[in-house]
Amino acid sequence: MNRKTLVLPAVVGLLAPVLAACGGSDSGSGGGDAIVVGTTDRFTASKDAPAPLDPAYSYDVGTWNILRQTVQTLMIQPKGEGEPVPEAAESCGFTDTGNERYACKLRSGLQFADGDAVTAKDVKFSIDRARAIKADSGVFALLSTIDTIETQGDNEVIFHLKTADATFPFKLSTPVAGIVNPDDYDKGKLRDGFAVDGSGPYILKADTDGDEMTKAVFTRNPHYKGTLKVNNDEVDMVSYKDADAMGTALQKGDIDLMTRTMSPEQIKKLAESPAGGDIDLVELNGLEIRYLAFDTTDPAVKSKAVRQAMAQIINRNELVSKVYGSQAEPLYSLVPASLTGHSNSFVNTYGEPNVGKAKALLADADITKPVKLTLNYTTDHYGPATKQEFEVLQKQLNDSGLFDVTIKGTAWDAFVPAERKGEYAVWGMGWFPDFPDADNFVAPFLDKDNFLKSPYSNSDIIDTLIPSSRREADRQSATKSLTEIQDIVAKDVPILPLWQGKQYVAANNDVTGTAYALNSSATLQLWELGRGASS
Template sequence: MKRKSLALPAVAGLLTSALTACGGPDGSGADDGAIVLGSTDRIEASKAAPAPLDPAQAYDFASWSVLHNAFQTLMRLPRSGTEPIPDAAQKCGFQDRQSEQYRCTLRSGLKFSNGHALTSEDVKFSLDRMLRIKDRNGPVSLLSNVDRVETPTSREVVIHLRAPDATFPSKLTTPAAALLDSEVYRGNALRKGFSLVGSGPYQAKTEVRDDRLVKVRFTRNPNYQGDVKPDSDKVEMRFFDSAPAMEKALTKGDIDVVHRGFSPGQIDQLNKGEVEGVRLFESSGQGIRYLVFDTDAPVVGTKAVRQAIAHLVDRQALVRDVYKRTAEPLYSLIPNNVISHTNSFYNEYGDPDPDAARTALRNAGVSTPVKLTLTYTTDHYGPETAQEFKELRSQLNRSGLFKVKIKGVRWTEFRPNLPKREYAAYGMGWLPDFPDPDNYIAPFLTKDNFLGSPYRDNSVQDELIPRTRQESQRTRASGDFQTIQNTVADDVPYLPLWQGNTYVAARENITGAEYAFDSSTMLQLWELGRGAGS
């Protein structure tokens, strides 16, 4: 919730088949030479979420992929690496040793795509607006530590924090801190629909059908002031009904790049070079999949029940049989390629062990079989999700200790229901907002966690997380992060399942595909270009 969804697997798309074959006369991309990306993501407006491209409400991979390329932030992540660098800011830094006062000087001559000047007042407006609207489905938790914002001059901004936070510069790289035109956006209400005005490298024009986004046209923003130098003046993002339709369009040359949505079987074909003229770029991903338990609910509110499930789940079977080894088993909320990771769940529970699960339930006086419903979303993480939950159901029921049912719910209903705690146990995915172990811990374990989980551990919330945020040298916080991971493994408010790799498929004449994602898996359209002779 990134927001939050995984780079794999496929998600239900939007385009009808009539729109999937829109290539230019040379069989490459759009008629005007724009680089065309395909995705099966679904971005739609609903009664519960009427503003899918408003930074105050948008909090998922698909929406952030649009926002990141149209809006500027004070800081951004470089092409590679995890240390934030200035974006709309000329320079930024903490003004105290406690990491509580953050000061930025803006670049000179900043403008929005509509020509309006961008000043420090717009920065203050944008941060204050996020905190004022406080949308329960949005990314407000990333900025909840902001106490007040001051604007000494038109180019200076001083952000005062409630508590020390060395990760705050990283939070300013996310669309949660997108800079908005105070003459366009209202300070106390969402901007409904799909129109947007920013100051990023691209300006975006959206095409909508039946309250669903079907196409985004990105063109170079002539008013952009910053270090990013787009390799293409025009980029188009199209949304497909299915992964097979998208694969057909890529093979024909109607689209140039696929950054999201292929099934594990299609990934395998691409990896073997079976799709002519297309290259596949693979990197170790930071997206995770996990189960959430309402620790105040009947049945799963009993710790022994959650621990028994942890004893029974076979992650190896999930990644082998469902995801065809495009993912890896995960034994912590923090992925194994992020600093401070430790295999807490494996250390606590080891390999699947029905006898250990039975002992945990018996010692707690829990009668078996335990009746439980696992809920998942049918149209956000792809068709493999249903198969994954069938496998989980089978694993738990085979033990004889559980009688599990599964229930699929559409994302437009599923996501708004999470803060209301409508489901006792359900599946979710997460992509990091920024590349730091804090972003796999705080969003889940603080009082204002984005899922509305009632789980609390006073030591984690009041001592360990604040202490990790005081460490500007992030490796020094590893001991506290490991203690937190061990606490989660013991209490099991969440059960990590797997982490997925990241894949980008691109036609051979496309350059920059290997840099399409930054270190937080944020899409960087400006890296894409066409090679000589294309």
């Protein structure tokens, strides 16, 4: 099979002009067979997480990509990146000089997929519901700066904030702020299962096998009114057990496009294939990061010196080179290098990997060597290379003679509950941003009600630096506060950043819109896909 590679220029995105989409559900080419998309994301309704698709609970990239197609938000990140623009809203903006009062006027004629009118009260219900339920996923924390929500008539919603928050429009573009029908969602509890009822561009029908959704069928919502141009009538998303099975399905023509998560080997093979074939590989700018998280109360890593020694030993360049090659870059801060506010704090603090310095750190703290640790990782959520990544980390730490590390892999549906119950001392995670701003690589990990349930708490970060950074509408002006936060993280190491990665889509070349299939926040934009002549 011949293949060709289409590599897009890096999206300097956030500084680029906004290319906002326009139109509605009656726009686009439509027609033709359903476009079939493959994914290795798994969607399970388990005893510990029975409501995976409830906007008040969902907080991972896979389930959010289901909700982005079906649940409408007041704001949305535009097609060409940039500041969020109105979606369910006709207009939104701060109405006071202190940026603590944010008002939105709803688009006229909004309807849920069942034809019920969408009103300001429905918006208030939906967002207040997520804030009140406070699901253990921690997603409600995105709405933490809201004090009260007021409605005026059927079409105006006013948010009164506790403190200035320049990132608030971004937060209103995330699924936790999605508008749901009060007739279908209980105010005080989560909605179990895989049903979703919203006013977004698609209606969801879930095919299930026991407690797992095996296929999500998205059909165009005839009642949708918003800014999105929907270029198809149906998209089917099929879950595969691994990247190899998904790749085979693309080669056989069972699917038209594959995305999360291809293996490094698949991407390399597609990139090296001759041009002019029938599959396109699209390389997209991304903000995905990977990191190690610590339970700073666990005896194994309670001493800051242990965490610092790990930061001093781990060789990110070697890790990326051996596992991901050109598909990732070493990361020396929680904030990716491409975002305003990034600082290479771990380089500034630790310099190059150095076993001697790590040994001195442990000796000064009277830590018995070798330090015994288990590094936990998930086997089926971040792609097939995760095990190899942890094998490299294990070898680096053990070769130092200062650590005795074992590694343990667990399936995602068991991994997440175990992490939330505090069963791990050290565990590996990935982060796909809720929105493309440095705040979203800081607050979710370090603020009150952080989604990791981390016991680490720094009053300067929580009470001063995060609020200070959010007061700056000009994000460049927030750099000082953000740099201080990153320097504190490098010193205390409650989290150890490892690498940031690119994104890839592989598709049959009669599929159009693949250049916008994912934005930099890993949002799957299925409405962009269509069928047409080979590019």
